[in-house]
Amino acid sequence: MPRIAIVISDGVLMSGVFEIADALSLANRYTDQQYSAREDLPPTLEVRLASAGGEPVRAENGRVLAADEALRGSAFDMVHVAPFAVGRPEDLGERLAAMADVVDWITECGSVGTRLAASGSGVAVLARAGILNDVTVPVAWWLERPMRRLFPHLTLDPERAITAHDAVLLAGRHVAEPALAIRMVEQLMSPDVATWIERISGVNAYPDGPDPAHVFTTLVLKPDELVARAAHWLQLRFAQKPQMADLSAVMAVHPRTLNRRFVASLGMTPVEYLQRLRIEAAKRMLARSDRRVDRIGYLVGYGDPGFFKALFRKATGLTPSEYRRQVREGLISP
Structure with missing residues (x-):
């Protein structure tokens, strides 16, 4: 502590x-x-x-x-x-x-x-x-x-x-x-x-x-207040397995409408945005802590270690362990 x-x-x-x-x-x-x-x-x-x-x-x-x-x-x-x-x-x-x-x-x-x-x-x-x-x-x-x-x-x-x-x-x-x-x-x-x-x-x-190195941002293709509020809702709950049905209900829009407006504004669906939040959080944990990879995946919202590792590799081109090693050796920036 x-x-x-x-x-x-x-x-x-x-x-x-x-x-x-x-x-x-x-x-x-x-x-x-x-x-x-x-x-x-x-x-x-x-x-x-x-x-x-x-x-x-x-x-x-x-x-x-x-x-x-x-x-x-x-x-x-x-x-x-x-x-x-x-x-x-x-x-x-x-x-x-x-x-x-x-x-x-x-x-x-x-x-x-x-x-x-x-x-x-x-x-x-x-x-x-x-x-x-x-x-x-x-x-x-x-x-x-x-x-x-x-x-x-x-x-x-x-x-x-x-x-x-x-x-x-x-x-x-x-x-x-x-x-x-x-x-x-x-x-x-x-x-x-x-x-x-x-x-x-x-x-x-x-x-x-x-300081963009510390903040996850994505290119806004089209400003949308609804998407901004929904993205904030996800940021506060990304590790708690938020359901898209709950997000749609809170935003008072149909799931298809929410998907369409996310794609138009951020170029990704709400699920894809949630995955990016989790991967960025995992990257920071890998760089700043000695927690086991499986535990980090669990903490950011993935109960299946294999699924987490596959998503991480798809997003970064590296396995979580490779990412941690390269960050600590100064080969890449966190």
């Missing part, structure tokens, strides 16, 4: 804490709904609020926020430094000096390959820890001047909302935190879960431009 620490300190902005915590909670709920009937999975992510010594902190709005543990209490798979109030921009250096314990711990986390994330003023903590030397750093406009003074060697970009670089995720502005949360889910769990949260929340996880 991946463990995530959200680092809190005095003056923390509670919205920056709970944007992340709520998105991770939604990710757990989706995973349970989508896969619990197929594999007995515990809640996928464990989220902990961590302060320097495990003490409560006083948020910027005056409320006291309890920590679950101290920073050095245990290991984490990802650490997110929540934003905090600075006061005057020129006070940033003094604020970072007061957070020396947090900065030192972040440096240690980076040295052992822990995934790191930060938003708003929390980005400055990663900068002080020496994590961002090769990163284009998104920065809030009001922090740009003190950040340039404190870290003249960094590449700062006040126009950029989010940066993803290797094991580092950054959001320069508080308004980008929902998108940052979805990108964290994408890294910790899968693009499928992230896409679901993006769709139900209306948040654009790629405010600086799309």
Whole structure:
């Protein structure tokens, strides 16, 4: 079970804490709904609020926020430094000096390959820890001047909302935190879960431009609102053996009409679209996990391992095992 620490300190902005915590909670709920009937999975992510010594902190709005543990209490798979109030921009250096314990711990986390994330003023903590030397750093406009003074060697970009670089995720502005949360889910769990949260929340996880490597899209031959709604319905249920009769009933159209409009809009039937969703999900599981091939086929909706392998080979030209090997050897992109 991946463990995530959200680092809190005095003056923390509670919205920056709970944007992340709520998105991770939604990710757990989706995973349970989508896969619990197929594999007995515990809640996928464990989220902990961590302060320097495990003490409560006083948020910027005056409320006291309890920590679950101290920073050095245990290991984490990802650490997110929540934003905090600075006061005057020129006070940033003094604020970072007061957070020396947090900065030192972040440096240690980076040295052992822990995934790191930060938003708003929390980005400055990663900068002080020496994590961002090769990163284009998104920065809030009001922090740009003190950040340039404190870290003249960094590449700062006040126009950029989010940066993803290797094991580092950054959001320069508080308004980008929902998108940052979805990108964290994408890294910790899968693009499928992230896409679901993006769709139900209306948040654009790629405010600086799309990343087609993480999203299954098909050429729209003819825009059709009915097909868009039906495709969304399938995306939310692709692993649950959705029936086309149920889809037709929900959309209030005859199955033949639905088929005809799918073909006219996407160039494929609803069944073919469902199969593409499953194959794309299987590809991501093969690339990102060590689950057995048969188990992956089962999780994405295929009870017959042979049928799954045949469909996968037809779609990719490779067996699932060949696909996994070639991705891991860097011969093909996931």
